[in-house]
Amino acid sequence: MVQYLKTKRGYFYKLFKNGKKKRITQSDYKKSKTRKNKYALIGGTDDSKMLIYCHNRIVDLTRANTNHWQGPIFKQLLTERGIDPTKIKVDTIDLVPGGTIVADGFSKSFIDSHENEFDIVILPDCGGLWNEFQKEHNDENFQRLLSLMIELLRLVKPGGTIMFGKIMYEDWFNIFMDAFTNASIFQYSLYRENDIKYIMITKA
Numbered sequence: 001m002v003q004y005l006k007t008k009r010g011y012f013y014k015l016f017k018n019g020k021k022k023r024i025t026q027s028d029y030k031k032s033k034t035r036k037n038k039y040a041l042i043g044g045t046d047d048s049k050m051l052i053y054c055h056n057r058i059v060d061l062t063r064a065n066t067n068h069w070q071g072p073i074f075k076q077l078l079t080e081r082g083i084d085p086t087k088i089k090v091d092t093i094d095l096v097p098g099g100t101i102v103a104d105g106f107s108k109s110f111i112d113s114h115e116n117e118f119d120i121v122i123l124p125d126c127g128g129l130w131n132e133f134q135k136e137h138n139d140e141n142f143q144r145l146l147s148l149m150i151e152l153l154r155l156v157k158p159g160g161t162i163m164f165g166k167i168m169y170e171d172w173f174n175i176f177m178d179a180f181t182n183a184s185i186f187q188y189s190l191y192r193e194n195d196i197k198y199i200m201i202t203k204a
Helices: 026-041 069-079 108-113 127-134 139-153 172-177
Strands: 003-006 012-015 022-023 049-053 086-096 118-123 154-166 182-187 197-200
Touching: 069 118, 086 118, 108 139, 118 139, 118 182, 127 139, 139 172, 172 182, 172 197
Parallel strands: 049 086, 049 118, 118 154
Antiparallel strands: 003 012, 012 022, 154 197, 182 197
């Protein structure tokens, strides 16, 4: 399915499954939003779904021991959204077996097969490409990471959210805020005051 993106700088893009993007007019973007609203109205009534990246254990947010070191943050997120943890299906994905999904979550094949599936997607502390694209602080790596974020956004249902953690350079937070129109910064206190920081993007 083709996706559409509006940046805070007022540019409009059409995003294709093959990773390419095309600049479009504001009129075309508005038409796409109308089509997506129709899609949301006729969509199924499946239970809410959450996907936690880069974790090879099953996470249970109904228990005190959730099996994830950021479990208290995930619980807080659900509370803030008024979501009952017993009413949301939580999947975890990693290349190492042990969770609910064994796969390369950054691969085009995985994203293609799970497009518009999840209400919440969280990348708390990933390695792999997420780490590779941040080894050096330069524009090339920033653009590579931004392209990956745009691809991962395809996993989220319209109206859903994706949260990107472990962003290593402070100045990139503000640039990402400019790149996505529905982006915000969320900070959580786990071991010390505001020690966990996320970029949260709501899909239009």
